[in-house]
Amino acid sequence: MKFSLSENQIEIRNLANKVLQDQVTEERLRELDLCDTAKRFDRNLWQQLASVGLLGVAIDECYGGMGFDFFALNLIVEEVGRSVAAIPIVTTLAGAAGLLQKYGSEEQKQQWLPAVVTGKSVLTLALSEAMSTSNLLSLATQASTEGEGKGYKVSGIKHYVPYAADSDRILLSAQLDGQGSILLLIDPKQTGVKLTPLISTHAEPQFIVEMNEVLVAEDSVLGSNMTPAQVDEAIQYGVNSLLAAYCAVGLGASDAAMRMTAKYTGERKQFDVPIASFQAVAQRAADCYIDVECLRLCSQQATSLLSDGAKDVDAQRVINDAVTMAKIWAGDTCHRVSYSSQQLHGGTGVDKDYPLWRYCKLMRHIEFVMGSSQQHLADLGDRIADYSVAMP
Amino acid sequence: MDFHLTSKQQKLREEFRAYFDKLLTPELVEELSKTPGEGGGPLYSRAMEQMGTDGYIALSWPKEYGGRELSALEQYMFIEEVMRAGFPFPFLTTESVGPVLRDNASERIKKEVVPKIVAGTCNIAIGYSEPNAGTDLAALTTKAERDGDEWVINGQKMWTSLAHVADYVWLAVRTDPDARKHKGISMFLVPTTAEGFSCTKVDTLGDVRVNATYYDNVRVPADALVGEVNKGWKLITGQLNRERLALANVGFFSAKYNDLVKWTQEAMLTDGRKVIDQPWVRTHLARIRVGLEALRLTCYRMAWQLDSNELNMADASAVKVYGTELFVDIYRMAGEIIGQHSVIRRESEDANIGGVIEQLYRTASIIIFGGGANEVQRDIIAAAGLWMPIGKRMG
Numbered sequence: 001m002k003f004s005l006s007e008n009q010i011e012i013r014n015l016a017n018k019v020l021q022d023q024v025t026e027e028r029l030r031e032l033d034l035c036d037t038a039k040r041f042d043r044n045l046w047q048q049l050a051s052v053g054l055l056g057v058a059i060d061e062c063y064g065g066m067g068f069d070f071f072a073l074n075l076i077v078e079e080v081g082r083s084v085a086a087i088p089i090v091t092t093l094a095g096a097a098g099l100l101q102k103y104g105s106e107e108q109k110q111q112w113l114p115a116v117v118t119g120k121s122v123l124t125l126a127l128s129e130a131m132s133t134s135n136l137l138s139l140a141t142q143a144s145t146e147g148e149g150k151g152y153k154v155s156g157i158k159h160y161v162p163y164a165a166d167s168d169r170i171l172l173s174a175q176l177d178g179q180g181s182i183l184l185l186i187d188p189k190q191t192g193v194k195l196t197p198l199i200s201t202h203a204e205p206q207f208i209v210e211m212n213e214v215l216v217a218e219d220s221v222l223g224s225n226m227t228p229a230q231v232d233e234a235i236q237y238g239v240n241s242l243l244a245a246y247c248a249v250g251l252g253a254s255d256a257a258m259r260m261t262a263k264y265t266g267e268r269k270q271f272d273v274p275i276a277s278f279q280a281v282a283q284r285a286a287d288c289y290i291d292v293e294c295l296r297l298c299s300q301q302a303t304s305l306l307s308d309g310a311k312d313v314d315a316q317r318v319i320n321d322a323v324t325m326a327k328i329w330a331g332d333t334c335h336r337v338s339y340s341s342q343q344l345h346g347g348t349g350v351d352k353d354y355p356l357w358r359y360c361k362l363m364r365h366i367e368f369v370m371g372s373s374q375q376h377l378a379d380l381g382d383r384i385a386d387y388s389v390a391m392p
Numbered sequence: 393m394d395f396h397l398t399s400k401q402q403k404l405r406e407e408f409r410a411y412f413d414k415l416l417t418p419e420l421v422e423e424l425s426k427t428p429g430e431g432g433g434p435l436y437s438r439a440m441e442q443m444g445t446d447g448y449i450a451l452s453w454p455k456e457y458g459g460r461e462l463s464a465l466e467q468y469m470f471i472e473e474v475m476r477a478g479f480p481f482p483f484l485t486t487e488s489v490g491p492v493l494r495d496n497a498s499e500r501i502k503k504e505v506v507p508k509i510v511a512g513t514c515n516i517a518i519g520y521s522e523p524n525a526g527t528d529l530a531a532l533t534t535k536a537e538r539d540g541d542e543w544v545i546n547g548q549k550m551w552t553s554l555a556h557v558a559d560y561v562w563l564a565v566r567t568d569p570d571a572r573k574h575k576g577i578s579m580f581l582v583p584t585t586a587e588g589f590s591c592t593k594v595d596t597l598g599d600v601r602v603n604a605t606y607y608d609n610v611r612v613p614a615d616a617l618v619g620e621v622n623k624g625w626k627l628i629t630g631q632l633n634r635e636r637l638a639l640a641n642v643g644f645f646s647a648k649y650n651d652l653v654k655w656t657q658e659a660m661l662t663d664g665r666k667v668i669d670q671p672w673v674r675t676h677l678a679r680i681r682v683g684l685e686a687l688r689l690t691c692y693r694m695a696w697q698l699d700s701n702e703l704n705m706a707d708a709s710a711v712k713v714y715g716t717e718l719f720v721d722i723y724r725m726a727g728e729i730i731g732q733h734s735v736i737r738r739e740s741e742d743a744n745i746g747g748v749i750e751q752l753y754r755t756a757s758i759i760i761f762g763g764g765a766n767e768v769q770r771d772i773i774a775a776a777g778l779w780m781p782i783g784k785r786m787g
Contacts (some may be wrong), residue, residue, distance in 0.1 A: 001401070001465065002394040003693045004700070071393070262778035276774070277783035279767070286770035289777045290710045297689035301395045325682045380681065381674025388653045389681055391646035391688070 009072055012057060016076040019048055020083040026355060032086050038197035038205045041166050042086045049076075050119030055093065059101060063113035070098065070241065071307040074248040074299075081252025081366075084358045086204070088122055088163040094245035095125030095238060096171045099183070103223040103234045108185070112169065125238055126158040126172040126209055134324075134371035134379045136173070136239050137232055141211070143174040143182050151217045152176075154184060157210050160369075164188055164195050164207035171222065172209070173235050180228025181235055185220040186211070202365035236316075240323045243370055244306055247299040247323075250330040250366035254295065254337040257359040258288040261341040264348065275344075284340050291333040295326070302326035321389050324376050331373035334363035395689075401469065404462075408470055411448065412477035415439055424480065425738060430600065431480040432515075432557040439479070444512030449486055457494065458510050464634075464698035468691065472643030482554075483638050485509060485516045488631035489562045493581065496627065498615035501581055505560065517558035519549040519582075519605060520628065527765045529564075530573040530625065534607060536565040536580060543617065545582065545610040555591045555603040558584055563607075568622050579624040580617055586610050598755030632764070633708045637695060639763045640715025642688045645722060648748065649684060652726055653677060655745045667729065676725045683718045690714060706777025709769035716759040716766065723753035 005013065023045045032040050049055050058073040059065025066072075073093055080089050097116050100108060100123070115121035127136045141156025154174055164170055169185045176182040188195055192214040198206040218224065223234060262285055265276035275281050302322040310316035338360045342349035349356045367373075383389055397405065416439075423433040431440075443449050452467040453459025462470065467487070474481040490509045493501055508514035525532040534547025545565060555561060561582045568576030582589065588610040594602045619627050656668035656677065667673055690711045697703040727734035730746040738747025760766050774780040 001397060001692050001696055003696050004702075005393065259778065262774070262780050266779070266781050273783075274781050276780035279771070279783075282774035282780055282782045283767065283770045285778055285780060286710075286713070286773035289706065289773050290714045293690065293707065293710055294686035294714065297693060298686055300393055301689060304393050304395050322685075325685050328678075328682050329686065374675075377675050377678040377682070378671065380678035381671070381676075384653055384677045384681060385657065385668045385674055388650065388657075390653070391642075391649045391681075391684055 005075075008068065009075055012054070012068065012072050013075040013079065015052060016049075016054055016079040017082070019052060019054070020045075020079050020085055023048055024083040024085045029084065029086075029358065033203070036197075037199050037203050038165055038207070040086050040203050040205055041088065041163060045085055046087050046122075047119045049087070050117065053117075055119055056117035058093065059097060059113050059117055063101075063109060064117040065113070069307040070094070070244075071303050073098075074245060074303045077245050077248040078252040081249035081362065082256045084253065084355075084362055088124065088166070090242060090245040090249065091124045091162040092116060092122050092167075094241045096123035096169070098241050099125065099171060099222065099234060099238045102237060103183070103226070105219070105222075105224070107219065108222070115168075121168045122163060122166050123169050123171060124161055124163050124167040125242065126161040126164070126170050127235065127238060127242070128160050128370060129157065130159045132159075134375045136370075137181060137235055139173055139175045139181065141172065141174040143176045143184065143216070145177060146215075149218055151215060152182070152184065152221070154186065154211045154214045154216055157208060159208055160198065160200075161207045161209045163205050164209055165197070165205065170209060171238075173238075176228075181231045183222035183231060183234060183238075184216045185222065186214055186216055190214060200365065202361045204365065233316075236320070239370070240302075240306055240319065243323050243327045244299070244302045246366055246369050247295070247302060247326045247330040250334045250363065251292070251295050251299050253359050253362045253366065254288075254292050254333050257341040257356060257363065258285070258292055258337055260356060260359070261285060261288070261344050265344055268348075281344055284344060288337045288340050291329075291336055295329040295333040298322070298326040298329045317383075317387065317389075321380065321383065324380050324383075327371065328373045328376045328380070331367045331376070334366045335373075338363040338367075401466065404466055405469055405473065408473035409476075411446075412473055412479060415442065416477050416479060421478070424478065427601070430554065430557075431482070432554070436480070437513075440482075440512035442512070444510060449512050450490065450510045452487070453491070453494070453510070457506070465692065465695040468637060468641070468695035471638055471641050472646070472691075475641050475643030476647045482515060484518055484635065485514070487634050487638070489516050489518070492579075492627050492631065493618060496619040497581065498617070500613075500615050501618070505581065508559075514560070515554060515558040516560045516562050516581075517552050517555040517584075517603075517605075519552050519555075519561040519563040521551045522548060523550050527761075527768055529628070530577065532564055532566060532577070534563070534565045535569065536567050536578065538614075539611075541614050542611045543580065543614065545580065545588075545607045545612065547607050549605045549607075551594070552591070552603045552605045553600075555584065555605050556593065556601065560584060561589075561605060564624055564628060567624075571622060574625045576622050577624040577628075578617060578621050579619055579627050580612060582607075582610060582612055582616065586612060596758075598751075598758065600755055600758070633694075633698065633703060635763055636708050636712040636769075637691060637698075639759055640687065640691060640711045642684060642691050642715070644719060645684060645752075646688070648726075648752075649680060651745060651748075652680075652729065656729060659744075673729050676729055680722050680725055683722060687711075687715050687718055704776060706773045706775075709764075709772040710777070712763065713766045713769045713773070716763075719752075719759060720756045723749055723756055727753055 056065030057068050061067040143152045143154045192212045194210040196208040266274050268275050305319045305322050348354050420435045423435045450459040452462045494506050522532050536543045536545045563580045563582045567578040588608040590606045591603045659667045694711050726749045733746035734749045736743050771782050775782045
């Protein structure tokens, strides 16, 4: 057991923090607020992160990256949460690029990973559907073979796909002729693909991606020689990576909102004293601290285990359970810290001239993205019935 | 970061687990169930002596005292296994008072008492609280006055657990009535055989016996003073972090969680379903498991921080608040899962796993205010973790 970061990790985190704190100013965020939600993407910032190498942090050196692991990437993701930056870091880096690097063919990797590292290409990962359970292996989107070597036809609807319009490829999951799952890369500009923007609480660009008999070539299938079980394993890896990354966003955002609240209550005076000196205020802030620390540890554990990978079925279960538990903490912590922060700020907390509201919207997003706490609890409960999820 | 135990730590855990499996005979378990959390019976005393003989009492102590110099994390693991086994190990004696005596007491006490602690043949009760000094401990008024080569002690202590079976009381007294609150306190080791010492039983909701202890012109020799006169406060607070960690130790419930799950997987409802076939039971178990996971990690991090000197006061208090309140929540949820049998006491004919929960839930209210009231812990978190100006009550 070791609870400290390595020197490299500290450097990466500090570099990300510096770039984000410099770039993501209130002024920049307001400029972005003027855009159509579907186009709310801070491309300057994305290029800045590329120029200091951070977009390639978890991509192998042979594709132009820094060659660190998923844990290092999530340190940056946490800083993105702390700054409420409008960039597709979760879906592009933790989602699509991570899956491509682990399961893609050499040609696919050569085609996309260097372009992701330089910021030239944006990719997105589409696993969720409208009525998805937290088990994203059961899918309504269908793929059918067109015959040996002739590729596939894909039909179906993916929901809540982040940054789909800005993406060069959408990596998505589908059910293959009733024989299990398949992962495919499609071009959102391709014939048969229709993007409809969604307007969500958190102003992240999200889309409904409708596919009507979209033709996908053989070489756009991820891991074309994988067995159905291996494809499911890859989808599970994608789900876990996204969940762990969203936990890191929630950690950064809730930590920032909590500290903003502590500072505000120390300065705001009523009845001639700082309101922080009222025990009702201090105790509520202390509860936020406990929540944030629990989320921090569960989130870091999930990311760390996921980074290390699993050697056998039992180890894979430990990873899945750690990720699920982290997301439950993320949902609960984001909810509680958001409302406590607003309450302790009073009117200031809802005034758009003060930054807290952006954090509250982001925390709402984290609370519901890819399954609420209750949904994951039900899921974990089923696993307890199955294999106990025993305490060590 | 690394969330795995090292192979050395794995081996230690296996060693401890095997040891307690052997130590806790059915007869000892039966005896312990009659005095929950206390020990004090003949088999308990024999088990403590056995632990002393086997070198399991002062594991974190220096080798010259028969210890194994375990790190704080390894020592935490030891306490986890003790609690997992349900053995009322006197960790306040061995972990808090013992090391203070070892490092600060007079030569006589070092020779007479310290070896007995290591041998498991000495019980020490903690005499801090008084009727009017609880959370505000430094308001204590029990006093000691110097008279020639002796000190004369007068006053009353409250909530003195174990005093009725203890050999000594580790006593906080006022030795300078004119100094500011924290500045005039000294520590003594008072034998319970001393003339003028008396003890009456205080019965509690949890059926755990505690005591009021009285000091009526109790005379102790000058070398019963531990450390310097009027500098006792530091000796009290120096060990608080380890106490807080022990109070929230995940070992309290980790094995019981596994037992509870097993019970729900096996016990049948009248309609033919198993208990765990009810969706709400699964969600409850999931809540318990998620809560325990965060506790497990916060405890291990705190132990690791003790070793690496990175412990922040706020994190220590956060573990205490989170852990103790989680236990109460867990006992309630576990009780709900078991149903009305969770108010049937373990000594009943028909008691099942509910008897264990009944006892835990009934005794749990103590941990929220004991070991530093959680309201005060939250103040510490706000002040030390979030730099909030929290007013004058912290002194």
